[in-house]
Amino acid sequence: xxxxxxxxxxxxxxxxxxxxxxxxxxxxxxxxxxxxxxxxxxxxxxxxxxxxxxxxxxxxxxxxxxxxxxxxxxxxxxxxxxxxxxxxxxxxxxxxxxxxxxxxxxxxxxxxxxxxxxxxxxxxxxxxxxxxxxxxxxxxxxxxxxxxxxxxxxxxxxxxxxxxxxxxxxxxxxxxxxxxxxxxxxxxxxxxxxxxxxxxxxxxxxxxxxxxxxxxxxxxxxxxxxxxxxxxxxxxxxxxxxxxxxxxxxxxxxxxxxxxxxxxxxxxxxxxxxxx
Amino acid sequence: xxxxxxxxxxxxxxxxxxxxxxxxxxxxxxxxxxxxxxxxxxxxxxxxxxxxxxxxxxxxxxxxxxxxxxxxxxxxxxxxxxxxxxxxxxxxxxxxxxxxxxxxxxxxxxxxxxxxxxxxxxxxxxxxxxxxxxxxxxxxxxxxxxxxxxxxxxxxxxxxxxxxxxxxxxxxxxxxxxxxxxxxxxxxxxxxxx
Numbered sequence: 487x488x489x490x491x492x493x494x495x496x497x498x499x500x501x502x503x504x505x506x507x508x509x510x511x512x513x514x515x516x517x518x519x520x521x522x523x524x525x526x527x528x529x530x531x532x533x534x535x536x537x538x539x540x541x542x543x544x545x546x547x548x549x550x551x552x553x554x555x556x557x558x559x560x561x562x563x564x565x566x567x568x569x570x571x572x573x574x575x576x577x578x579x580x581x582x583x584x585x586x587x588x589x590x591x592x593x594x595x596x597x598x599x600x601x602x603x604x605x606x607x608x609x610x611x612x613x614x615x616x617x618x619x620x621x622x623x624x625x626x627x628x629x630x631x632x633x634x635x636x637x638x639x640x641x642x643x644x645x646x647x648x649x650x651x652x653x654x655x656x657x658x659x660x661x662x663x664x665x666x667x668x669x670x671x672x673x674x675x676x677x678x679x680x681x682x683x684x685x686x687x688x689x690x691x692x693x694x695x696x697x698x699x700x701x702x703x704x705x706x707x708x709x710x711x712x713x714x715x716x717x718x719x720x721x722x723x724x725x726x727x728x729x730x731x732x733x734x735x736x737x738x739x740x741x742x743x744x745x746x747x748x749x750x751x752x753x754x755x756x757x758x759x760x761x762x
Numbered sequence: 763x764x765x766x767x768x769x770x771x772x773x774x775x776x777x778x779x780x781x782x783x784x785x786x787x788x789x790x791x792x793x794x795x796x797x798x799x800x801x802x803x804x805x806x807x808x809x810x811x812x813x814x815x816x817x818x819x820x821x822x823x824x825x826x827x828x829x830x831x832x833x834x835x836x837x838x839x840x841x842x843x844x845x846x847x848x849x850x851x852x853x854x855x856x857x858x859x860x861x862x863x864x865x866x867x868x869x870x871x872x873x874x875x876x877x878x879x880x881x882x883x884x885x886x887x888x889x890x891x892x893x894x895x896x897x898x899x900x901x902x903x904x905x906x907x908x909x910x911x912x913x914x915x916x917x918x919x920x921x922x923x924x925x926x927x928x929x930x931x932x933x934x935x936x937x938x939x940x941x942x943x944x945x946x947x948x949x950x951x952x953x954x955x956x
Contacts, residue, residue: 547841548838548839549838549840551837554836554838556886557879558880558881558886563881565877565886565914567914567916572914574910576884579881580884580895580897584913726834727836729839734858734861736844736858742831745858745864758863762830
């Protein structure tokens with residue numbers, strides 16, 4: 487929709503001689519490409535693959551990153567676009583049948599399923615939907631906040647939300663916002679933990695991994711959610727999103743995918759870089 | 763009032779009217795659009811859409827080799843595989859059976875995609891305005907298993923390749939067919955990307 491705004495369709499063609507301007511542009515971009523290629527070669531020749539440590543094989547499960555707008559729970563696929571939450575029955579997997587459309591009055595960033603709930607991170611807050619009736623989600627509660635971008639992960643009693651204040655996202659104070667959802671109808675903010683540029687996040691037991699783009703991957707002990715303890719920051723990459731997958735931490739970084747062994751959850755050790 | 767207004771009416775009118783007219787016309791040149799500069803109606807060297815017939819662009823295919831990652835998106839882990847979106851193009855498949863030797867093995871072409879989820883042998887994704895179901899049970903012959911046409915009407919106007927890769931003026935794309943890429947050409951560039 488945004489793309490449509492400010493667009494004009496032009497009808498009257500005017501023939502104008504193409505001057506040397508075009509040549510100039512070609513030369514300029516050719517130079518740019520030369521520079522980029524030589525830079526790229528430099529970087530590639532300097533990069534070193536991580537030591538191959540042993541990490542146990544992943545379990546037989548499936549798990550999405552925290553930035554997803556699709557979620558499958560049981561026999562239902564939930565998908566969001568900017569304006570709607572669509573519920574599909576996929577009991578017959580090759581013939582999805584739409585059972586419900588829930589209009590959403592806010593821009594949806596992510597959708598995270600947990601037990602009988604859908605946690606929907608939007609630019610206006612975190613919304614919790616019940617999927618007791620999986621064919622038609624119904625809204626239970628919300629934790630609204632100022633406009634921002636915000637993925638969510640949750641367990642039975644706590645929801646972790648990262649808010650990113652930026653020109654694109656809104657004026658929020660960037661950080662990890664921890665909500666108690668013991669009363670799911672009324673989430674209560676119990677801790678605001680400020681950090682720079684947080685994005686995707688993943689929870690493994692009492693350890694929370696928060697991707698902070700250029701500021702690294704934060705490893706945070708959240709055994710006491712009201713008092714999160716930052717244990718370390720893994721640096722050296724631009725971290726976007728993360729999936730804790732058994733003893734393996736799968737990180738989506740700007741240069742590829744990084745695999746860490748987290749058999750010691752507080753001390754991720756690099757196993758492999760799958761470079762772009 | 764200038765003294766010549768008393769004996770020369772024409773000069774007097776010129777004196778007042780011409781500046782007034784200029785002032786009036788100048789309002790035509792003020793910036794009213796969000797464009798960074800007023801748009802000048804001429805051909806220029808800018809991005810032009812590369813179109814593909816929608817029926818062809820929407821075909822699901824499998825490429826049995828690793829492709830480089832250009833515009834990465836969400837990740838998804840299932841069993842010994844990791845899937846990663848290539849925005850607007852499809853899904854990279856990574857064999858993670860032995861993490862220290864994990865590597866890309868193939869690519870599922872799903873043009874217009876931005877999301878994935880998996881259940882059992884079936885991968886669900888969006889392809890422009892459609893919801894597609896892809897059978898991934900056999901690594902070597904990934905096929906389309908189902909499709910819900912027009913599941914996300916918005917998807918027709920919101921997909922990765924609908925805008926060129928760089929900021930600046932570009933030729934406005936048509937919505938009759940789908941855009942699968944951009945190239946520079948001498949075009950009337952009436953659209954602008956910030």
